[in-house]
Amino acid sequence: RKEVEQDPGPFNVPEGATVAFNCTYSNSASQSFFWYRQDCRKEPKLLMSVYSSGNEDGRFTAQLNRASQYISLLIRDSKLSDSATYLCVVKAAGNKLTFGGGTRVLVKP
């Protein structure tokens, strides 16, 4: 079983719609959680951290469920520029970031 698992997609989303997807992690000792965004043939960039109480950054909302060991990302009012691969990232104690395989989102007019 992979340490961090994501639905690879693609999620085809009409412009203006809402899309949500999850990521599950296997290490119950994981301490920090992030969503990174990666555009085609570009480097990953931090989108947002995920806090226990859930957090929102504009149109993006992240949730953490420690009991079920998953995190989620919701994108409201999708824009064409939201088309990208969204990488779920988990960090246990120490320095290693563990990435999921990514969920591809395609926003279409």
Place this chain on the structure above:
Amino acid sequence: ETGVTQSPTHLIKTRGQQVTLRCSSQSGHNTVSWYQQALGQGPQFIFQYYREEENGRGNFPPRFSGLQFPNYSSELNVNALELDDSALYLCASSLGTSPHEQYFGPGTRLTVT
């Protein structure tokens, strides 16, 4: 831009050869982590360097080795290249070994034939 640079951008090597990839970290950052990203997959942690010492390693064989220099730039060396080593190699710099955020460079795309 993150300020993290990598060279070269693309590289083609033959199986069995050796390769050296380079990374310059963002100004003020003392930690460099290296990742391998195969096509269609997420980045996989290779190792991290902090103050010129290896500080954590992922599940990669010893033919993957690295260096960090006093200016915090870093090299990734891969010996005895295999076809499966074909991937995008990303370096990420950060301040400290357990950072909130790592800043990635644009990557080096290595093709092994």
